[in-house]
Amino acid sequence: MVHFEIVRGDITRFPAEAIVNAANRYLEHGGGVAYAIAKAAVGDVREYIRISKEAMQEQVGKDYVEHGEVVVTPAMRLEKDGIKYVIHTVGPYCGGVWDGDKKEKLRKAILGALRKADELGVKTIAFPAISAGIYGCPLEEVVKTFKEVVEKFSKEAKSVEKVYLVLYSEESYRKALEVLNG
Numbered sequence: 001m002v003h004f005e006i007v008r009g010d011i012t013r014f015p016a017e018a019i020v021n022a023a024n025r026y027l028e029h030g031g032g033v034a035y036a037i038a039k040a041a042v043g044d045v046r047e048y049i050r051i052s053k054e055a056m057q058e059q060v061g062k063d064y065v066e067h068g069e070v071v072v073t074p075a076m077r078l079e080k081d082g083i084k085y086v087i088h089t090v091g092p093y094c095g096g097v098w099d100g101d102k103k104e105k106l107r108k109a110i111l112g113a114l115r116k117a118d119e120l121g122v123k124t125i126a127f128p129a130i131s132a133g134i135y136g137c138p139l140e141e142v143v144k145t146f147k148e149v150v151e152k153f154s155k156e157a158k159s160v161e162k163v164y165l166v167l168y169s170e171e172s173y174r175k176a177l178e179v180l181n182g
């Protein structure tokens, strides 16, 4: 059984073997958690974007990714906290609107990262609340979707044992806990 836990913190310093980035389809890490990861991993955000795009060409053979497709970059400076990989995945843009299509895209984004972590032989993986920031999806729905996808993934997981959903603010952390427990 895969253990799912909601924690409060900064994902760039969270000691999981893999952390996930809430990226856009071109891996242009311009803001939000993507910018924070780029800053923490390399310092120079443009250099991190270059590394990510090169990895995207090598791993998916395109200059963009679809929901469910993921790209892995090494953790670089994040290795000091035990992080080995950054898995870039792309959630849906909601702009406040939530429907079945958004949910399916988010499911794919989460599952793609979980499967990649399993393939990499990772035991612990930490996610930010994908799409719940700049992309404007309701946090409650994002948390519900995480819970469901991790449950489903539990049945196929080989190496992944723990999945953390890392919330940045106290308010979002409390809200997420309510969804999980309520």
Ligand code: AR6
Residues within 6 Å of the ligand: 009, 010, 011, 012, 022, 023, 024, 028, 029, 030, 031, 032, 033, 034, 035, 036, 091, 128, 129, 130, 131, 132, 133, 134, 135, 136, 166, 167, 168, 169, 172
């Ligand atoms: N640790 C954990 N969570 C964080 C951190 C952090 N250091 N920083 C922010 N968050 P967002 P999205 C939370 O906007 O909605 C970027 O420009 C944040 O509070 O980062 O998927 C990409 O390049 C929110 O709850 O991702 C894309 O263009 C959550 O992380 C676009 O934003 C996700 O917020 C993706 O938008």
